[in-house]
Each structure stands twice: as C-alpha cells, then as structure tokens.
Amino acid sequence: MLEQLSWKVGGQQGEGIESTGEIFATTLNRLGYYLYGYRHFSSRIKGGHTNNKIRVSIKPLNAISDDLDILVAFDQETIDVNVHELREGGVVIADAKFNPELPEGSSATLYAVPFTEIATELGTSLMKNMVAVGASSALLGLEPEVFREVVEEIFLRKGTSVVEKNMEALKAGAAFFIEKAENGNQLQLKEADGKKRMFMIGNDAIGMGAVAAGSRFMAAYPITPASEIMEYLIKKLPEFGGAVIQTEDEIAACTMAIGANYAGVRSFTASAGPGLSLMAEAIGLSGMTETPLVIVDTQRGGPSIGLPTKQEQSDLMAMIYSTHGDIPKVVMAPSTVEEAFYDTVEAFNIAEEYQCPVILVTDLALSLGKQTVEPLDFSKVEIRRGSLQNEDQLTEQEKGEYYKRYELTETGVSPRVLPGQKNGIHHVTGVEHDQTGKPSESATNRIEQMEKRLRKVEALPERFPTPVHIHAPHEEPDLLVIGINSTRGAIEEAIPRLEADSIRVNHAHIRLVHPFPKHELQPYLTKAKKVVVVEHNATAQLASLIKMNCDVKAIENVLRYDGNPFLPGEIYQTCKELI
Structure with a gap:
C-alpha cells in the first residue's frame, strides 16, 4: 500500500475537467488525506488542453510531485502531452471513445473505459466525468459511496434524481474497471487519519x-x-x-x-x-x-x-x-x-x-x-488601527488653524483622523504639503516631510513576524537556497535529497520583500559556501534585490520562466550540479 500518489485528469477545457478533479480531491480530503493540486489551463473559456494534477498523501505536503501514478484522459492529446510524467508501472485510464494509444516504449498500463458510452446510456454524456471518477476509485480500492457527500453538495440543488444519476454513473465506472482490470487495487493508498481539514x-x-x-x-x-x-x-x-x-x-x-x-x-x-x-x-x-x-x-x-x-x-x-x-x-x-x-x-x-x-x-x-x-x-487574528484618533483625543484648534494631519513625529507616523471628526479639519492633496496638508513648495518643508514619510518603515523588518523563514541546521552549509512564494514546498522537498548526498543545505525563504530584511538574512549569506536563488523569472529579480541590499560575493541563479512551476526533482538536480 502507498503512502502517497499523484493523479492527473486532462482533456479539453470546458468538458468537466475541473469538476472531475474537484470531486476526486474534495472526497479524499474529507477522508483525511493531505492534498496539493495544480491546474494547467489555457487563457480561453472553452477549448485547448487543460489538466489538474493532484498529489495525495497521508503526510503533509506543499509541492506537486515530480512524477505521476495515474493519468485520466478524456482525449488523445492528454496522453501525448502528459504520458512522460508517468513513473514505471503508472496507469492510464482513458475514454474508449477515442481509441486511446500509448506512445511506443511506454511502460504504463492502459485501461480503455467507455466514459462517454456509459454516461450516455445513463441519460447524458455530461456524466462522463463521474464515470472517470468511479474508475479511479476502483483503482484506488475506494468504495463509490465515499463520494456521495460531495456529489450531494454539488448536485442536490438540481434534485435528488440528479444526485442518484451521478452516483449511478460513478458506480458504473467503478464496476466496469473492476470487471475488466487485473490487479485493480495495485495503487491502493494507506488509510488516512480521517481528521477534518480545510x-x-x-x-x-x-x-x-x-x-x-x-x-x-x-x-x-x-x-x-x-x-x-x-x-x-x-x-x-x-x-x-x-x-x-x-x-x-x-x-x-x-x-x-x-x-x-x-x-x-x-x-x-x-x-x-x-x-x-x-x-x-x-x-x-x-x-x-x-x-x-x-x-x-x-x-x-x-x-x-x-x-x-x-x-x-x-x-x-x-x-x-x-x-x-x-x-x-x-x-x-x-x-x-x-x-x-x-x-x-x-x-x-x-x-x-x-x-x-x-x-x-x-x-x-x-x-x-x-x-x-x-x-x-x-x-x-488581531486588529490594530495604529494612530487613528477618536474625538476625545482631538483638541479644539485656534480660530483659523487646521489639524496637523501630517505632523512631524520621531517615528514618522502622524496622528490620523477621519473626515468629519470635530477639530480634525485638514487639507488632503497629492502635492507636497505642510503639517496641515496645505500645499507647500518650501525646500525646508519638502525635506522634513519626505524624511518623515520614509522613516516610517525603516524599522519594520525588526518588528515584522518572520521576515525571513529560516531553516538552518548547519553552521557552515555547502548551500544556502533562497526562494519566495510557492517555491517553498519544492525547495523543502529537494533538501532531504541533497542531504542524502552529503550536501549540507540551509534554506531561507523571503517573507518581507520591502523594506528588505537585510540584517535578518545577512548572517546566513555570510556562512554559506554557495548561495542559490530559485525564482520564476528570466532576469533574477530576487537575486538582484539580495545583491542590492546585502553583502554577498556571488549568487547562482536557478531560473524558470516557461510558465510551469518548479518540481522538487528539478531543484535537487540543479543544486547538485552546482556543487
């Protein structure tokens, strides 16, 4: 039995690919499995290849997998585009309608299941996605009834008969697969913990x-x-x-x-x-x-x-x-x-x-x-509204005076009032202004107001909760890998593989981009023999920000800008080659 597997469904945009993945994934989530999904789709409403890759595990995960265990195909293009991801012994479940074929040399097992034909016989070809989900459930050794709760949530507003028809399609897909497939439970997952998670x-x-x-x-x-x-x-x-x-x-x-x-x-x-x-x-x-x-x-x-x-x-x-x-x-x-x-x-x-x-x-x-x-x-959750003043804090102004909305303060943050508050009247303008908001081109005032505004955020990196997420088990690492946003999961998964090759790796993930947390990052840059920055652009923008703000001798760039997310194996292989 498996601790994790990767499942992908693909076809033409607009024929229920997203709903197929949603029903499959939501049900497994309800059973207590951990999931990570990524959709590949075109910038059009209908037509063009689309797929939804979903990774399922009994343990937490934060990245899509390098390979693929199960491919559910609604057309031949899905097989042609995605079959290379299948691991040795992977399975393709395809609609028999298009006479599916595997490319020469593929080690995958192909099961042709009449998604469209079964669905049509039950009333409408639109239910072919439910037949596909049923076939997938049989391959995983899941009872069709585990999907009922999700099916009801989606279709009950259309009536109980629609719910039952979709369940019938799901069960028919499972029954067909069990009847025709040998070793149908070869990809059965270990039982999940059953806990409810979002x-x-x-x-x-x-x-x-x-x-x-x-x-x-x-x-x-x-x-x-x-x-x-x-x-x-x-x-x-x-x-x-x-x-x-x-x-x-x-x-x-x-x-x-x-x-x-x-x-x-x-x-x-x-x-x-x-x-x-x-x-x-x-x-x-x-x-x-x-x-x-x-x-x-x-x-x-x-x-x-x-x-x-x-x-x-x-x-x-x-x-x-x-x-x-x-x-x-x-x-x-x-x-x-x-x-x-x-x-x-x-x-x-x-x-x-x-x-x-x-x-x-x-x-x-x-x-x-x-x-x-x-x-x-x-x-x-804490709500902090800063120096927003209530009326008790506003003192009466001398006749003709205005409230100092942009008062010069040591922190750079001025007291703030809302329009209509008594004793809080002030100017608001997009041109340079004095402490009351009145337009001013005075050189002295310009310097004072500019410096006031800019010093507001100078100390933010020290106050920000976790400006850099740090995983640094090594005092003198061979590599410091730096990333931002969604690359975190792929980097974290690549690190144990590098460690298994006796490469000592620390990881820094930037959480505050500006003002840049240079003091928080610098000690880890100094200790590392080599710094690697992983990012999704062609001009190494994150690496450039690090060079602009920190003392670093050299950075190795790992860049991807083809529109696809990094896979853990790609980061592992690239970092290994840099050593």
Missing part, C-alpha cells in the same frame, strides 16, 4: 483573511489569477455588511479603495501584473497622502498580456520601484495558503499602522493551487 486555494485564504481583518469593501476588476478573491467576497462580504464593486478598470479600483480607506473603512483591491501597472500613479497618491491601502498582486506570466494562466514571479521590481518618486511602501510574500490568510490580516494592520500602501504578493501557483490547510486559529 482544502482551499490561496485566493480563498486571502478572501477569508480580508473578512477576518475587518475589511468591508473591495473594489476590483476581474483578472486571472486574482478574480477568485473578488468572487469569494461577492458572496461573503454582504453577510458582514460589506460590499464588492466591480470597477471599469484597475485605476478606478485602486483609487476607490483609497477613498474608502480615507473614510475609515478597511478596503483593498486585488489584481495581477497588468493591473498593478495601471495602479502605479494611485499607489503614489496613497503614499503621498499617507492613506492606508492594501493591494494583492497575484503574479502571472508577463509582460503585457503575457501568459495569463501560467506561473511566474516577475513583478518584484515593479512592486517596489514602478511608482515615481519616493514613498514608503511595504511588500509582503506568503509562501503557503495558511500564511496567505494570516498575512492578509497583517497587511491591513501594517497599512493602518504605517499609513502607507502595502502589497501582498502571491504567484499563480499559490493563488490557484489548492492545498490541505490545518484549521485556522482565529484567536491569532
């Missing part, structure tokens, strides 16, 4: 984090891979008295979020690289007016339209430097779905405490990859 994508975790943080307004324009955040909150925010507005573009979304924050409502927007480009001027407005702002950037392939549905990490420099002029800015980078939840809460806190724009950056694999998550601890 199973969700990073975007859902961000949406939950926004609600938990007290955000009650989101303005956004749909864009892959960020749209699920907006879709989640369209359903959830009204339950808490909040609202989501779909704007005409990302410029409007960002400025609307700034306006709502100015009025005192915790607000944010979410987008991807193209949207972030459009927001650049508005981000500067947030910095100059010292209005809190949270932006979620879900990185994807660029530039321009680029690869809308593919993995990349090429927005790092844009997030830090695209805004003209000098403003305080914070860029945070969660590395797991669980961190995405807690970091979203922290992003809202930091935005209000430091009165500046905060960008929460993910990548497509983290935003849309579905992972098992332990139950979230809501007791950890």
Whole structure:
C-alpha cells in the first residue's frame, strides 16, 4: 500500500475537467488525506488542453510531485502531452471513445473505459466525468459511496434524481474497471487519519483573511489569477455588511479603495501584473497622502498580456520601484495558503499602522493551487488601527488653524483622523504639503516631510513576524537556497535529497520583500559556501534585490520562466550540479 500518489485528469477545457478533479480531491480530503493540486489551463473559456494534477498523501505536503501514478484522459492529446510524467508501472485510464494509444516504449498500463458510452446510456454524456471518477476509485480500492457527500453538495440543488444519476454513473465506472482490470487495487493508498481539514486555494485564504481583518469593501476588476478573491467576497462580504464593486478598470479600483480607506473603512483591491501597472500613479497618491491601502498582486506570466494562466514571479521590481518618486511602501510574500490568510490580516494592520500602501504578493501557483490547510486559529487574528484618533483625543484648534494631519513625529507616523471628526479639519492633496496638508513648495518643508514619510518603515523588518523563514541546521552549509512564494514546498522537498548526498543545505525563504530584511538574512549569506536563488523569472529579480541590499560575493541563479512551476526533482538536480 502507498503512502502517497499523484493523479492527473486532462482533456479539453470546458468538458468537466475541473469538476472531475474537484470531486476526486474534495472526497479524499474529507477522508483525511493531505492534498496539493495544480491546474494547467489555457487563457480561453472553452477549448485547448487543460489538466489538474493532484498529489495525495497521508503526510503533509506543499509541492506537486515530480512524477505521476495515474493519468485520466478524456482525449488523445492528454496522453501525448502528459504520458512522460508517468513513473514505471503508472496507469492510464482513458475514454474508449477515442481509441486511446500509448506512445511506443511506454511502460504504463492502459485501461480503455467507455466514459462517454456509459454516461450516455445513463441519460447524458455530461456524466462522463463521474464515470472517470468511479474508475479511479476502483483503482484506488475506494468504495463509490465515499463520494456521495460531495456529489450531494454539488448536485442536490438540481434534485435528488440528479444526485442518484451521478452516483449511478460513478458506480458504473467503478464496476466496469473492476470487471475488466487485473490487479485493480495495485495503487491502493494507506488509510488516512480521517481528521477534518480545510482544502482551499490561496485566493480563498486571502478572501477569508480580508473578512477576518475587518475589511468591508473591495473594489476590483476581474483578472486571472486574482478574480477568485473578488468572487469569494461577492458572496461573503454582504453577510458582514460589506460590499464588492466591480470597477471599469484597475485605476478606478485602486483609487476607490483609497477613498474608502480615507473614510475609515478597511478596503483593498486585488489584481495581477497588468493591473498593478495601471495602479502605479494611485499607489503614489496613497503614499503621498499617507492613506492606508492594501493591494494583492497575484503574479502571472508577463509582460503585457503575457501568459495569463501560467506561473511566474516577475513583478518584484515593479512592486517596489514602478511608482515615481519616493514613498514608503511595504511588500509582503506568503509562501503557503495558511500564511496567505494570516498575512492578509497583517497587511491591513501594517497599512493602518504605517499609513502607507502595502502589497501582498502571491504567484499563480499559490493563488490557484489548492492545498490541505490545518484549521485556522482565529484567536491569532488581531486588529490594530495604529494612530487613528477618536474625538476625545482631538483638541479644539485656534480660530483659523487646521489639524496637523501630517505632523512631524520621531517615528514618522502622524496622528490620523477621519473626515468629519470635530477639530480634525485638514487639507488632503497629492502635492507636497505642510503639517496641515496645505500645499507647500518650501525646500525646508519638502525635506522634513519626505524624511518623515520614509522613516516610517525603516524599522519594520525588526518588528515584522518572520521576515525571513529560516531553516538552518548547519553552521557552515555547502548551500544556502533562497526562494519566495510557492517555491517553498519544492525547495523543502529537494533538501532531504541533497542531504542524502552529503550536501549540507540551509534554506531561507523571503517573507518581507520591502523594506528588505537585510540584517535578518545577512548572517546566513555570510556562512554559506554557495548561495542559490530559485525564482520564476528570466532576469533574477530576487537575486538582484539580495545583491542590492546585502553583502554577498556571488549568487547562482536557478531560473524558470516557461510558465510551469518548479518540481522538487528539478531543484535537487540543479543544486547538485552546482556543487
């Protein structure tokens, strides 16, 4: 019996591939297995190859697997594109409708199951995905009834007869496989612990984090891979008295979020690289007016339209430097779905405490990859609103005087008031201003206000919870491997393989991108014989940030920018070659 296996379903986009994977994975999650899923899909509504690869284990995991145990194919293209991933003794379950064939030399076992024919005989070819799930369940030795709870959740709104028809299709697929296949249980998994855990994508975790943080307004324009955040909150925010507005573009979304924050409502927007480009001027407005702002950037392939549905990490420099002029800015980078939840809460806190724009950056694999998550601890959620003043704290002004909204303070953070508060009247403008907000071109004032704004975030790396995730068992490692966002799981899985080859490896994963945690990272750079930076872009942006901020002699770059996520084996092999 196996402790883990990898299962993939593929076919043409629009023929139920996503729902097939969802039913399969959700059921196994309910049984207590740990899962990690990654979808390959095209930037179109229908047509084009798509697949969903799901890794299943009795132990926690945070990366997709190097190889594949089971491939469920709805067309020949799925076999042709994915068969190379199958390990020795892997299995292909394919729809008999297209007369499936394995390429010459393949060691896989092919089972042709009439998905479409069975489904059609039961009433509609649309149920072919249920037949495929049934065949997969038979291969794994799972009883079809374990899928009933999930099937009911999906189809019960259409009536009990629809539920029973889908269960009938699932059972028919299992029965056919058992009858025709020899050694049908050869890939049976060990029994899971049965514990209930969450199973969700990073975007859902961000949406939950926004609600938990007290955000009650989101303005956004749909864009892959960020749209699920907006879709989640369209359903959830009204339950808490909040609202989501779909704007005409990302410029409007960002400025609307700034306006709502100015009025005192915790607000944010979410987008991807193209949207972030459009927001650049508005981000500067947030910095100059010292209005809190949270932006979620879900990185994807660029530039321009680029690869809308593919993995990349090429927005790092844009997030830090695209805004003209000098403003305080914070860029945070969660590395797991669980961190995405807690970091979203922290992003809202930091935005209000430091009165500046905060960008929460993910990548497509983290935003849309579905992972098992332990139950979230809501007791950890803390809402901090910084120096927001209540009316008791506002003293009456002399006639003609205005409130010093931009007062020069030692920390750089000025007391903040909401519009309409008594004794809090002040100017708000995007031009340089004095302590009351009144426009000013005085050279002395300019220096004072600029230095005030910039010193706000200087000490943030020391106060930030885990600015760098460190795993450093070795005092003098052969390698220090550095990554960001979703590469964490693949790196962590590669390290034991390197250690087995007597290569001493430490690992640093960047969690605070800007201001860069140079003091926290420097000791580990100094100790390492060789530094390797793993990232998804062509120009080594993370490595460049490290060189700009830290003392490091040389960095070996491990880059991938073909739209696919790193596999643990690729990182292992590349790092081994660098020694």
